Amino acid sequence: MSDAVSASADLVHRPGAALPAVTTDDLPGYRIVAVRGLVRGNTIRARHVGHDIMAAFKTLVGGEIAEYTKMMAEAREQSLDRMRAEAVARGANAIVGIRFTTSMIMQGSAEILVYGTAVVAEPIG
Amino acid sequence: MTPERIEELMVKVVDRVATPAEEEELMSALSGEPELQRELDAHRALKAVTDGWVDRLEADLAEDRHRRQPLTRIERRVGVSLAVVGTAVLGGGGLVTALLDESAPLWVRLGLGTLTAAVLVLLFAVVRWRLSVRESDPYTEVIR
Numbered sequence: 001m002s003d004a005v006s007a008s009a010d011l012v013h014r015p016g017a018a019l020p021a022v023t024t025d026d027l028p029g030y031r032i033v034a035v036r037g038l039v040r041g042n043t044i045r046a047r048h049v050g051h052d053i054m055a056a057f058k059t060l061v062g063g064e065i066a067e068y069t070k071m072m073a074e075a076r077e078q079s080l081d082r083m084r085a086e087a088v089a090r091g092a093n094a095i096v097g098i099r100f101t102t103s104m105i106m107q108g109s110a111e112i113l114v115y116g117t118a119v120v121a122e123p124i125g
Numbered sequence: 126m127t128p129e130r131i132e133e134l135m136v137k138v139v140d141r142v143a144t145p146a147e148e149e150e151l152m153s154a155l156s157g158e159p160e161l162q163r164e165l166d167a168h169r170a171l172k173a174v175t176d177g178w179v180d181r182l183e184a185d186l187a188e189d190r191h192r193r194q195p196l197t198r199i200e201r202r203v204g205v206s207l208a209v210v211g212t213a214v215l216g217g218g219g220l221v222t223a224l225l226d227e228s229a230p231l232w233v234r235l236g237l238g239t240l241t242a243a244v245l246v247l248l249f250a251v252v253r254w255r256l257s258v259r260e261s262d263p264y265t266e267v268i269r
Contacts, residue, residue: 004183010269053204070268070269078264
């Protein structure tokens with residue numbers, strides 16, 4: 001894998017292999033033996049005023065506003081971790097049917113809500 | 126040359142990791158083999174399509190490199206610091222002027238003073254909160 005792909009994927013900050021969390025309704029190779037219910041995680045994050053100032057100036061010249069890209073990424077990872085925590089607390093070992101949603105609570109902040117179904121899955125065979 | 130060796134060399138050539146000797150070896154093997162030559166061309170065409178996004182990522186990371194440059198950091202910190210100082214001077218100056226203005230009713234001056242104290246206390250509280258949790262907030266490490 002090239003350095004660019006590794007750096008762009010930022011996998012260092014995206015754990016989760018230990019607790020499969022997928023958008024599909026089932027896990028290939030596994031059989032869902034119990035459903036532990038809805039699990040969700042959400043957060044609202046903001047960046048400090050300095051980043052907001054920079055972001056405002058960047059709207060004058062265009063291009064990616066990395067300050068807010070990072071803010072969204074932080075919110076996404078924190079929400080995922082909170083959802084994983086709820087799944088583990090419910091005795092699940094996987095989450096299926098994950099969906100992301102976002103809303104606008106206040107200017108310059110990111111709210112991410114992620115939800116899915118916590119399940120107990122066993123390997124087939 | 127075995128088909129396996131040809132396939133191995135094709136992959137290396139298409140991925141641009143073949144040595145000149147390996148490339149020469151493959152070209153010799155493909156001479157007079159139009160079908161294999163077409164296969165190589167097809168692999169190269171596919172590689173050109175799928176490589177595009179990796180090339181774009183390389184360019185995309187230029188933003189990261191630019192952001193990490195010392196000059197960029199200094200520019201931003203100086204700019205933000207000046208903005209904060211300017212705002213504080215303007216706000217503080219206006220506030221002091223209003224508070225010392227004896228023509229203003231006492232209740233206005235008292236209200237302004239109280240509001241200012243409230244803002245300062247709340248500002249201190251959020252700054253103190255942020256400084257105390259900043260080190261333990263793992264999500265500030267997330268890049269994208």
